[in-house]
Amino acid sequence: MALSCHRQTGACRPAARSSRRAAPRPSTAVVAATASAVPASKLIDGKGIAETIRSEIAKEVAVMKQQHGLTPGLAVVLVGSRKDSETYVRSKKKACAEVGFDSYGSDLPADVSEEEVLKVVEAYNADPRVHGILVQLPLPKHISEKRILDAISIEKDVDGFHPLNIGSLAMRGRDPLFVPCTPKGCIELLERCKVPISGRKACVIGRSNIVGMPAALLLQRRDATVTMVHSKTPDGQRICAEADIVIAACGVAEMVTGDWIKPGAVVIDVGINAKDDPTAKKGYRLVGDVEFESAAAKASLITPVPGGVGPMTIAMLLQNTLESARRAVTGEKVAGH
Numbered sequence: 001m002a003l004s005c006h007r008q009t010g011a012c013r014p015a016a017r018s019s020r021r022a023a024p025r026p027s028t029a030v031v032a033a034t035a036s037a038v039p040a041s042k043l044i045d046g047k048g049i050a051e052t053i054r055s056e057i058a059k060e061v062a063v064m065k066q067q068h069g070l071t072p073g074l075a076v077v078l079v080g081s082r083k084d085s086e087t088y089v090r091s092k093k094k095a096c097a098e099v100g101f102d103s104y105g106s107d108l109p110a111d112v113s114e115e116e117v118l119k120v121v122e123a124y125n126a127d128p129r130v131h132g133i134l135v136q137l138p139l140p141k142h143i144s145e146k147r148i149l150d151a152i153s154i155e156k157d158v159d160g161f162h163p164l165n166i167g168s169l170a171m172r173g174r175d176p177l178f179v180p181c182t183p184k185g186c187i188e189l190l191e192r193c194k195v196p197i198s199g200r201k202a203c204v205i206g207r208s209n210i211v212g213m214p215a216a217l218l219l220q221r222r223d224a225t226v227t228m229v230h231s232k233t234p235d236g237q238r239i240c241a242e243a244d245i246v247i248a249a250c251g252v253a254e255m256v257t258g259d260w261i262k263p264g265a266v267v268i269d270v271g272i273n274a275k276d277d278p279t280a281k282k283g284y285r286l287v288g289d290v291e292f293e294s295a296a297a298k299a300s301l302i303t304p305v306p307g308g309v310g311p312m313t314i315a316m317l318l319q320n321t322l323e324s325a326r327r328a329v330t331g332e333k334v335a336g337h
């Protein structure tokens with residue numbers, strides 16, 4: 001039976017859990033109660049795995065500081081005041097502090113000119129304390145995302161959005177300097193959960209530049225047979241129902257129901273959507289692109305939302321920034337420089 005080994009190994013959790021997490025907390029109990037229909041053994045604990053990765057990174061940072069006197073630095077550029085972007089940027093800076101990185105921030109007003117944003121990016125390109133530059137997306141409409149992303153030095157492109165990085169991902173025999181964080185996090189979850197990829201059928205739902213397309217390329221590089229399903233695909237459900245691995249990144253709340261999932265498949269849900277819920281404290285709750293309960297009934301392993309892919313995105317951003325700092329230490333030359 002496909003992927004039966006996961007049934008035997010049970011829940012996909014990080015090997016070591018901190019004592020802080022082991023303590024029962026009322027909020028955890030509430031979450032557990034609402035998700036009670038799904039056995040814990042099916043859950044991929046993205047939050048816990050991300051925590052493990054952050055502690056691995058923190059150890060390496062301490063060594064880097066001690067041996068080379070170098071502290072990894074991440075610059076985060078935020079334009080405008082979208083609430084969701086502000087929240088994400090805050091958690092990225094918090095994660096930096098937690099692992100011992102320096103973080104630099106530029107908060108620019110929504111009506112800032114494209115030239116001004118370019119100047120900020122150029123300044124970070126030239127700043128040796130900065131090993132990674134992230135321009136939070138989406139940008140306001142009057143600013144060309146393409147122009148800004150193209151301006152980020154490829155050696156500091158820890159988001160992996162530069163066309164040279166994405167292009168290398170698509171070519172056999174080449175390796176990008178950085179892999180985009182969200183799809184990298186999806187693969188990291190599969191690998192840490194020992195889900196076999198080579199030779200398996202994978203279905204990626206959604207074809208965005210930042211998730212769907214690079215996720216499909218990463219799976220293909222690991223020898224999966226990948227099908228991409230998108231808004232113009234006739235009968236995406238039928239195609240998805242043949243897949244051993246499903247990555248849902250279509251941006252439509254709960255679109256992928258249990259009917260889309262082959263029994264025993266592994267489901268990675270990238271979506272983050274707010275759904276009205278009068279019983280929730282804020283009046284809404286977060287749901288993915290997958291209808292969790294019905295999909296979990298069919299899947300062997302599934303990521304929850306929140307607590308799945310989201311925390312992994314930030315962990316991969318830290319990993320990419322650490323890698324960039326490591327290259328600065330070793331003086332590794334990169335193509336074109």
Ligand SMILES: Nc1nc(=O)c2c([nH]1)NC[C@@H]1CN(c3ccc(C(=O)N[C@@H](CCC(=O)O)C(=O)O)cc3)C=[N+]21
Nearest residue numbers: 088134135136137138159181306307308310311313314
């Ligand atoms: N240049 C750029 N790079 C990005 O990587 C980028 C971006 N722009 N724009 C927006 C998206 C979104 N994104 C997330 C990061 C963390 C969580 C995350 O940690 N989520 C938690 C908490 C969710 C919550 O409570 O709000 C979870 O899913 O458990 C989610 C989403 C990065 N993005």
